[in-house]
Amino acid sequence: MLQLSKILLTIIFFGIGVIHFYWAFGGLWAKRLAIPTTQEGAPLFDPGLGSCVIIGLFFSVLLLINQKELLRSLPLLYERVLWAIIALVFLARAIGDFQYVGFFKYVKHTTFAYLDNLYYTPLCLLIFALIVVKLAVR
Template sequence: MVHLVTWIVGSILILLSGVHLYWMAGGKKGTIAVVPSKGRKPLFRPTMAATGAVALSLAAAGWFALALGGAAGRLPLSESFYSYGGWALSAIFLIRAVGDFRWVGFFKKHKGTVFAKWDSALYSPLCVFLGVCLVIMTLH
């Protein structure tokens, strides 16, 4: 079971990294739904460098998840690196799901935008799923 969870989490994170690389390369599909907005005006415009940093972070998180679950080779680091890293990565996703109480997460105040709808329907639930799966993987 943990092996399957490992592959699912790692695959999702690597896929999301690829989507960010697509945007970094100039792709436009889906961009209206991924940045919080005030009405139709985005709160910020991600730079190419920021999008690349997110892509790199997601790829690293994907590799880490695969290594944590034993599906990829581990770096020669202490077991506590993987344990603390698993808890930290899990916390990042669970905190993202809760959100900032304004624009993102389950408890956001601003609703009714394209981003807010996708955040409630997909992004926040996905973050809970990833966070809980990482807890399971870390405990295993």
């Protein structure tokens, strides 16, 4: 189970990191679909090069931590605390801001809200669950 969790997290982290780097360097495919919008359809923000690179780097670091390429000498307790914090970040994203993202969002009738319900929020919950499995099995 631990190996399956590690493999799935690797695939997910790699995929999310790659798409953010793709967006950072000019890619447009699905970029607008990943941005929360108001009820009128106006995007809440316009992610630029910097924010896409930061998110891409975040997922690259998660990928390296998951593969034990980064922080090899970190004591097990610190590693577990780090994974617990990461898991809580994804749980918080799944719960949402009670306005535009997450399971408990208020704005529910936009394209982003539909995709958030179908893909983004469940993916965050899956990442949380996979990390919990990783922590529980050790």
